[in-house]
Amino acid sequence: MRIRPLVASATAAVSAAAVLTGCGAAGGAGTDGPVTLELWSWTAEGQSVVDQWNSENPDIQVKLTDAGGGDESSQKLLTASRAGNAPDLALVEYTTLPSLIVADVPQEITDYVGDVQDAFTEGTWAQTTFDGAVFGVPQDVGPMAFVYRTDRFEELGVPVPTTWEEFRTAAAAVKEADPDAVITSLPPTEFGFFAGVATQAGGEWWSVDGDEWTVGIADEASLEVADYFEELATDGLIQTEPLLTPEYNAMVNAGTMLSWPSAVWAPSVIESVAPDTAGKWAMAPLPQWTPGDKAVAYQGGSALVVTKDSEHPEEAAKFATWLNASEEGNGLLLDTQSLYPASDEGQEMAESNDPPSLMPQQKDFYSVAADISSDTVPVTWGPDVNLAKSVFEDELGKAIKNGTPWRDAFVATQDAVVADMKETGFTVSNG
Numbered sequence: 001m002r003i004r005p006l007v008a009s010a011t012a013a014v015s016a017a018a019v020l021t022g023c024g025a026a027g028g029a030g031t032d033g034p035v036t037l038e039l040w041s042w043t044a045e046g047q048s049v050v051d052q053w054n055s056e057n058p059d060i061q062v063k064l065t066d067a068g069g070g071d072e073s074s075q076k077l078l079t080a081s082r083a084g085n086a087p088d089l090a091l092v093e094y095t096t097l098p099s100l101i102v103a104d105v106p107q108e109i110t111d112y113v114g115d116v117q118d119a120f121t122e123g124t125w126a127q128t129t130f131d132g133a134v135f136g137v138p139q140d141v142g143p144m145a146f147v148y149r150t151d152r153f154e155e156l157g158v159p160v161p162t163t164w165e166e167f168r169t170a171a172a173a174v175k176e177a178d179p180d181a182v183i184t185s186l187p188p189t190e191f192g193f194f195a196g197v198a199t200q201a202g203g204e205w206w207s208v209d210g211d212e213w214t215v216g217i218a219d220e221a222s223l224e225v226a227d228y229f230e231e232l233a234t235d236g237l238i239q240t241e242p243l244l245t246p247e248y249n250a251m252v253n254a255g256t257m258l259s260w261p262s263a264v265w266a267p268s269v270i271e272s273v274a275p276d277t278a279g280k281w282a283m284a285p286l287p288q289w290t291p292g293d294k295a296v297a298y299q300g301g302s303a304l305v306v307t308k309d310s311e312h313p314e315e316a317a318k319f320a321t322w323l324n325a326s327e328e329g330n331g332l333l334l335d336t337q338s339l340y341p342a343s344d345e346g347q348e349m350a351e352s353n354d355p356p357s358l359m360p361q362q363k364d365f366y367s368v369a370a371d372i373s374s375d376t377v378p379v380t381w382g383p384d385v386n387l388a389k390s391v392f393e394d395e396l397g398k399a400i401k402n403g404t405p406w407r408d409a410f411v412a413t414q415d416a417v418v419a420d421m422k423e424t425g426f427t428v429s430n431g
Contacts, residue, residue: 035312037062037319038087040077041304042069045336052332053319060315062089071386074100081105081307088310089320092136093302094127095192095385101135102383106305110134112317116325119343123376128303135305137320138342140333142263142300143373144196144286147270149258151280152181160284164228167287171237174258181256185239185248186229188396188409191389192299193261194229198222199297199377201289206382213421214429217388217414223407230399230406240400249273261286263299264340264369267356281359285372295375301342340369347373384420391416 039050039062050064065087067073074096080086081103092100100106110133117125120138128136146160153160153170156177161167171183186193195205203221207214216222232238241248243260251257252274260266264283271278286296304320306313323329330346333339334353341347347370355365362368382388395409418430 034059034061035315037089037310037312037316039064039089039319040067040073040087041091042066042073043091043337043339048336049323049329049332052328053322060312060319062319071096077105077307078103081309084309086307086309088312088316089304089306091139091302092305093300094298094379095381097128097136097303097305098130098381099383099385100305101130105307106135107308107310107313108133108135109137109306109313109317109320112306112314113137113321116321119325119345121344121374121376123298123378124342124373126378127298127301128305136303137317137324138301138303139324140265140301140339141342141373141376142265142298142340143369143376144193144200144296144299145262145264145266145369145372146284146286147260147262147266147281148284149255149277149280150282152255152258156181161287162285163291164287164289168228168232168237171232172235175237178256181258182239182251183237184259184261185241185243185257186233186261187240187242188393188400189242191392194225194392194396195379196297196299197261197286197289198225199379200286200295201225204380205388206380208380212427212429213382215382215414215418215421217392217417218407218411222410226406226410233400244269244273253277255280264372265300267358268338271356271358278358279361282362283359283365283368285368294372295377296372297377297379303342340373382417382421383426384417384424387420388413388417 037060041064046064046066050062054061067076074092077086077090077092078100086105113134116137124138124141128134128138148160156174158170158173158177159166161170174181174183198205198221201221201224203219203225204216205222207216229238233240248257252270253276260270267281267283270281285294288294304324306316306320310316323332325343327345330341330343330349333341333346334350340350350366351370353366354360355362359365392409392413395412396406399406399409418428421428
């Protein structure tokens with residue numbers, strides 16, 4: 001994925017207020033005493049990690065603020081940057097990083113972190129590297145996986161699917177054996193899931209060549225994915241109800257919601273709503289579109305970026321590489337924060353850890369996770385992912401409600417994204 005052409009082609013879209021020289025963080029240049037770095041993050045037990053760093057680095061102290069996660073955090077970061085008071089460091093989801101780069105929020109840190117590139121797989125490093133320029137250090141990843149109820153699959157005599165063709169067969173077998181049960185629910189709000197399985201099928205929702213973008217949300221591979229899941233829903237083999245509602249959680253607890261095609265982070269989410277089902281779940285590779293092709297996309301994950309407002313980018317990058325590319329930092333990510341590290345070393349370290357408490361019997365959980373993560377597809381995210389998510393959820397929701405083709409929602413999303421990118425100054429190949 002390239003970013004310099006992205007920034008150049010978006011010049012018309014970036015307001016003067018977003019192109020800042022930086023106001024400086026605490027402990028700025030010319031002051032006595034230790035450098036103080038402001039960090040925005042939302043991970044669990046973040047203060048414990050910061051305390052560990054601070055105890056070992058008296059000359060570089062970190063002050064943590066919980067800025068909330070996901071879209072909320074990114075919007076706060078953008079607002080702070082436009083006001084000239086962004087933190088030195090911020091945790092950013094991979095999907096929103098391109099839009100923040102267009103808005104001139106993070107700064108390039110290639111010279112500070114290039115020596116840790118080999119600590120990550122190509123697909124992982126690509127999430128923060130654009131046209132050879134590095135804008136963040138990967139922290140955690142969410143390679144897609146299949147989390148399922150072992151007891152219910154065994155009870156119903158349904159084999160765990162290894163391909164999406166087998167998934168349909170399994171979904172039908174579940175429904176026939178227990179009409180009250182369903183293999184999974186895939187609502188229109190699962191933008192990340194649909195983007196991931198479309199990528200797995202060979203789709204490219206965004207790509208860039210030089211300064212010319214192509215939007216492929218409605219490419220043939222993605223439309224075939226839409227048709228596949230529409231057929232499952234039409235035949236009553238999957239639900240399309242929202243996840244993690246009281247109704248959904250009740251089904252998970254009752255053993256009538258049998259799986260969640262998602263990512264390696266799913267066990268902690270399931271346990272939070274159905275703790276009494278611990279010991280009844282396992283994780284397997286995501287079903288494949290082409291038998292033998294185990295490559296999957298990421299669903300979720302984040303990186304630490306250094307903002308343009310930081311007066312201490314080298315020190316900030318030092319903290320980011322310590323946390324995400326050192327043995328000590330990866331140990332904290334694993335044992336203190338319960339994250340699945342982005343680095344190869346962190347994933348290797350995870351293999352000696354106990355499995356998630358949702359599935360204590362699956363002793364090879366982290367070995368399975370590492371094998372899944374070893375073959376991931378590099379993904380290019382466009383500068384207007386938030387718009388794409390909003391339109392996709394709305395259009396797919398209407399298609400489900402009205403019984404119209406799901407592929408129409410993919411087409412409508414692409415049309416909206418192309419129009420938005422052209423309006424904001426990007427060169428887009430789509431007509």
